[in-house]
Amino acid sequence: MVRLFCQTKMNALAATNRNFKLASRLLGLDSKLEKSLLIPFREIKVECTLPKDDGTLVSYVGFRIQHDNARGPMKGGIRYHPEVDPDEVNALAQLMTWKTAVANIPYGGAKGGIGCNPGELSISELERLTRVFTQKIHDLIGIHTDVPAPDMGTDPQTMAWILDEYSKFHGYSPAVVTGKPIDLGGSLGRDAATGRGVLFATEALLNDQGKSIAGQRFVIQGFGNVGSWAAQLIHEAGGKVVAVSDVSGAIKDKNGIDIPSLIKHVKEHKGVKGFSGANAIEGSSILVEDCDILIPAALGGVINRENAKDIKAKYIIEAANHPTDPEADEILSKKGVIILPDIFANSGGVTVSYFEWVQNIQGFMWDEEKVNAELKKYIQQGFKDVKEMCKTHNCDLRMGAFTLGLNRVARATVLRGWEA
Numbered sequence: 493m494v495r496l497f498c499q500t501k502m503n504a505l506a507a508t509n510r511n512f513k514l515a516s517r518l519l520g521l522d523s524k525l526e527k528s529l530l531i532p533f534r535e536i537k538v539e540c541t542l543p544k545d546d547g548t549l550v551s552y553v554g555f556r557i558q559h560d561n562a563r564g565p566m567k568g569g570i571r572y573h574p575e576v577d578p579d580e581v582n583a584l585a586q587l588m589t590w591k592t593a594v595a596n597i598p599y600g601g602a603k604g605g606i607g608c609n610p611g612e613l614s615i616s617e618l619e620r621l622t623r624v625f626t627q628k629i630h631d632l633i634g635i636h637t638d639v640p641a642p643d644m645g646t647d648p649q650t651m652a653w654i655l656d657e658y659s660k661f662h663g664y665s666p667a668v669v670t671g672k673p674i675d676l677g678g679s680l681g682r683d684a685a686t687g688r689g690v691l692f693a694t695e696a697l698l699n700d701q702g703k704s705i706a707g708q709r710f711v712i713q714g715f716g717n718v719g720s721w722a723a724q725l726i727h728e729a730g731g732k733v734v735a736v737s738d739v740s741g742a743i744k745d746k747n748g749i750d751i752p753s754l755i756k757h758v759k760e761h762k763g764v765k766g767f768s769g770a771n772a773i774e775g776s777s778i779l780v781e782d783c784d785i786l787i788p789a790a791l792g793g794v795i796n797r798e799n800a801k802d803i804k805a806k807y808i809i810e811a812a813n814h815p816t817d818p819e820a821d822e823i824l825s826k827k828g829v830i831i832l833p834d835i836f837a838n839s840g841g842v843t844v845s846y847f848e849w850v851q852n853i854q855g856f857m858w859d860e861e862k863v864n865a866e867l868k869k870y871i872q873q874g875f876k877d878v879k880e881m882c883k884t885h886n887c888d889l890r891m892g893a894f895t896l897g898l899n900r901v902a903r904a905t906v907l908r909g910w911e912a
């Protein structure tokens with residue numbers, strides 16, 4: 493009990509449900525419809541027993557939470573991380589439902605995960621674990637039911653193993669996963685898509701404020717797929733990335749870090765630690781470093797009531813999923829900090845996943861220029877739609893995005909006659 497009160501981070505599901513309720517109230521949804529929208533469609537929990545390289549057996553718990561399919565097949569990433577827990581996966585699945593609706597792509601929402609530390613498993617152990625997980629869920633995913641993709645701790649190779657294992661049961665099915673290698677039907681531009689979407693979303697927000705990326709000072713937490721692509725594209729657009737962190741450590745240079753050199757360093761040393769072109773700082777201070785724009789691109793709940801008051805950024809672009817607790821939202825709003833919410837800011841990844849799925853179904857590959865140009869159109873339209881809801885409901889960008897997403901899913905639910 494005491495520990496509960498000492499926690500600074502809110503439970504992810506409680507936080508997501510709180511935002512859902514606020515948006516539902518703004519839209520005036522009735523309680524039956526609210527219930528249909530909130531309760532997940534299906535929650536899958538499986539034991540994955542892995543024979544380790546040394547012959548011992550270890551068991552991991554895997555989840556796939558399928559939240560909603562009113563607007564189309566369920567869609568969302570699979571995460572390998574030691575902190576994966578059912579409540580968080582549930583929250584992430586629900587966020588996917590609102591995200592695909594905000595992006596206006598014909599999907600619902602799902603999310604999966606295995607509670608493991610991928611850094612401690614060999615490649616062959618990761619492959620066996622992924623294949624066991626796929627064997628357990630193959631009859632519940634599919635091209636027109638639920639389409640997984642990468643998230644934290646997983647990558648195109650993980651998707652290739654899922655594709656291959658799934659295809660043993662159902663025939664060759666490249667469209668059953670997105671974010672897969674190009675050689676197996678992956679889309680050009682998917683690897684960079686979440687980071688590129690973060691760039692386009694930031695540009696849309698700044699343009700709306702009469703500003704541009706050039707000269708803005710950015711701090712980025714997380715330097716994996718999303719953080720490193722966002723950093724590279726922001727750097728190319730003239731933004732100054734002044735501090736970056738990952739699990740290995742954090743670095744800072746107020747004149748701007750040379751991002752291409754940092755990317756080279758991270759490839760060689762598996763982390764930002766030891767980069768000679770910047771000064772080492774405490775990892776815990778990254779979120780409160782002096783900057784104009786803060787981009788959390790790692791874990792959820794990192795911006796909470798404990799550190800919100802010390803944040804110096806004027807803007808927060810949520811590249812990570814649910815990085816900001818509702819309590820922190822309130823503190824930051826009082827300080828005038830503008831937050832571009834996750835369900836819009838990081839929607840570039842799932843949007844290009846949609847393009848990948850479409851290409852697989854069409855059997856026709858787009859060039860990268862087309863992928864990036866289409867992504868830009870979707871993000872710019874998404875920003876306009878979110879702003880419109882902010883005007884209608886006199887609310888902030890998070891509630892603008894939530895009301896937009898909920899409203900679209902609610903309409904589909906009623907049209908299908910599904911309200912409870």
Ligand SMILES: NC(=O)C1=CN([C@@H]2O[C@H](COP(=O)(O)OP(=O)(O)OC[C@H]3O[C@@H](n4cnc5c(N)ncnc54)[C@H](OP(=O)(O)O)[C@@H]3O)[C@@H](O)[C@H]2O)C=CC1
Nearest residue numbers: 644645686714715716717718738739740790812813838841
């Ligand atoms: N991949 C995608 O397409 C999408 C991802 N997202 C979200 O973006 C976020 C990042 O995902 P992604 O980039 O794919 O994941 P990756 O696994 O590629 O990268 C995660 C990064 O976060 C770092 N990290 C983990 N814990 C901490 C910590 N406590 N402090 C600082 N850094 C930390 C990791 O460090 P290290 O490498 O040292 O372990 C790594 O740099 C997640 O919230 C994910 O849900 C959202 C939309 C789409």
Ligand SMILES: O=C(O)CCC(=O)C(=O)O
Nearest residue numbers: 568569641643841842845
């Ligand atoms: O690309 C996808 O399908 C999902 C990406 C994802 O997991 C996310 O947007 O959080």
